[in-house]
Amino acid sequence: MQKMFNDTPPGAPLKEKIRLEKEKLQEMTFKKKVEHIWNYYKFLLLAIVALIIIIVAIINAIANPRPQTALFIAWSGGFVLDEQLTELTDTLTEQILDTKKNEIVEATFFFSSQDDPMMEMANVQRLVAMLAAGSIDIFVLNHEQLVEYSENSFIQPLDITLEKVRAENPAVYNKIEDYLIYVSYSDEEDVITERIMGIEITDSPLLADLEFFKQELYFSISSTARNEDNIVLALIEFFR
Numbered sequence: 001m002q003k004m005f006n007d008t009p010p011g012a013p014l015k016e017k018i019r020l021e022k023e024k025l026q027e028m029t030f031k032k033k034v035e036h037i038w039n040y041y042k043f044l045l046l047a048i049v050a051l052i053i054i055i056v057a058i059i060n061a062i063a064n065p066r067p068q069t070a071l072f073i074a075w076s077g078g079f080v081l082d083e084q085l086t087e088l089t090d091t092l093t094e095q096i097l098d099t100k101k102n103e104i105v106e107a108t109f110f111f112s113s114q115d116d117p118m119m120e121m122a123n124v125q126r127l128v129a130m131l132a133a134g135s136i137d138i139f140v141l142n143h144e145q146l147v148e149y150s151e152n153s154f155i156q157p158l159d160i161t162l163e164k165v166r167a168e169n170p171a172v173y174n175k176i177e178d179y180l181i182y183v184s185y186s187d188e189e190d191v192i193t194e195r196i197m198g199i200e201i202t203d204s205p206l207l208a209d210l211e212f213f214k215q216e217l218y219f220s221i222s223s224t225a226r227n228e229d230n231i232v233l234a235l236i237e238f239f240r
Helices: 014-026 030-063 082-096 117-132 143-151 159-168 170-179 205-209 228-239
Strands: 068-075 103-109 138-141 180-186 192-200 218-222
Touching: 014 030, 068 082, 068 228, 082 103, 082 205, 082 228, 138 143, 143 180, 143 192, 143 218, 159 170, 159 192, 159 228, 170 180, 170 192, 170 228, 205 228, 218 228
Parallel strands: 068 103, 068 138
Antiparallel strands: 138 218, 180 192, 192 218
């Protein structure tokens, strides 16, 4: 491979090398110029482009930081459209979060595919990984899932959350009392008791206002949930 400025005398000053390079380029056709520049400077050009991309990405991240997830909902029960989940998260973001903070409510649909074992396994692995990371705050489940998640300690009893709801909004707490669901729960010492593990939200005013399909659904809290205060506020919004 040719070396850059190979027509210049060894030890020639940089200024002289640049002059000779310019003269060489002037004698070339456009196509030859492109080939010459690419052959000699491609690594330098690629490095410059990569540097520009990195700088732009850093500036964009500083100027427009990604919103922080202040509440995450895993929708596992029933049928829901992506547009409906977006409406739900937008509404909760507006109603329960501080608009001055760069925070959002997020939701995703965990679908179940009994006909596709590989897909089902991938879905379970994703669920377990998110639970381990403490990424999920709220589950929306059907009754079968509510029992299963309680037996597997994926969800936690709601006693403390309900006490916070009663302190925050007694009127909403009175409404919620009629929808409490008791399910067998195994604690850390494997003692099985009937505990409040879910709240039926089939007739939730919020879901009705957003025109969700009416179906039997239950609100529950992940065993590794981190955003307890926002969970309380979200539960209140479901029944306000």
